[in-house]
Amino acid sequence: MRSSERQRVIIERLQGSGRVAVGELVAATGASDMTVRRDLDYLAAQGVLKRVHGGAVPTMPSGIEPPFAARSTAATEAKQAIAAAAVAQIRDGETVVLDSGTTALEVARLLRDRVVTVMPLSLHVAQELIGAPGVRLLMPGGEPRPGELSMVGPLTLASLRSLRFDVAVLSPCAFSLDAGMTAFDLGDAEVKVQALAVSTRSMVLVDGAKWDRAALAYICPADRPDLIITDATAPEADRVVLAQRGVLVQVADRAGAQADELQESLS
Template identity: 75%
Template sequence: MIVERLRGVDRVSVQELVEATESSDMTIRRDLDFLAAQGVLKRVHGGAVPAMASGVEPPYSLRAQAAVAAKRAIARAAVEHIHDGETIVLDSGTTALEVAKLLHDRAVTVMPLSLHVAHELADAPRIRLLMPGGEARRGELALVGPLTVASLRALRFDLAVLSPCAFSLDAGLTAFDLGDAEVKQEAMAVAARSMVLADGAKWDRAALAYVCPADYPDLIITDPTAPEDQRTLLAQRGVLVEVAALEDAS
């Protein structure tokens, strides 16, 4: 039952499994530990997430349908930190696309690192759109390679908005693709400040390519499912951590 539940969601909690099975807290934790040892899932604070191979990237179409409410809430919180007149480099992740949807009427300059984001902003009347060079990754349409890096190095931005593939206190920000990780690193290097958008399903995970330490960004915006103890630890390290309120929260 635990395995079946994890096939349809990004995270299960010990409490919900206790209620669903009418088993004890100790029994559920023991079962989760057993399944983690078999590589079926990964234990996280208060529950478990599906095991994720660090070198296998889920298709963009599937990621675009996952945690939609959380991503939209994070995007709403993110645009509150974007001011008219600013120059922004906007990442290629699905959460960054949600940010782009909210920027249509804003007077900002944006360099998109994805053709998905570029298409979203192409007809925005007040957006100044700066297109980098580079190779569009098949399926992802994220822009990578030496031309993209060169485009970034030629400019300076007020803000880099990043949406990493995975995030953890130990592994930091990570990406599945080596070229994507390089572009993310360069975006942060040429921006005065950096904002990371990571919904709770991305926490306690690691992908293949290292981007930066967990405490490097100036601001991390997440949702209420992100582990509270880790949010506290990041705040103690000097990172501003903001929890976006979901629309249906009351």
């Protein structure tokens, strides 16, 4: 198991239990005791967790946005598959407003060889697209949030209001049928709302770990997007409900071959 995969296991177990033991992680990953301890030390240096005797605990309380470095190593295979499915829905020549976050970063990497116009809502995402030969890059104004480097504030909102896009590609922090799409940061939520308002169609990218969760700031109802792209770990019952409401739900294949669409004809 590669280091990124081991670190993903560590983060997912921390999210589920609030504490992990070295012995538990050795059994889960098949790595040596020393290798697991090195992974824990690395994640502690990134601010993801705090080392305690025999294991680790999360540094961030529940309900607080995990740091970008932590999210960048979580559910990477699912995010890459979701990003590939999203890019397949974008046609050459289209104008795209591309959200911040780690899934959006995977989308940007796949757009480098495409002929599109993109306004990224994050400096991380913008950096990925700089120099791409076929990409026309439009930068919004605003203030980058520390760590996240997502663009927020009145200048970002003004930039969005002055344009119209073919598609908004958004990746919320949390998603549920009851709470809808939500974000941890108020400014980030406001930008996402505006991106939806100025786009002809919308794609929402949300891996299974974000389902049945809610964050502080409301963005829109769960059935507002035209297309939701997720992975097979998303609750099937919720996917069926969304299909009943007329939302196209696409389940991305982690192997990167095909993405199975769930659009059920319900009487």
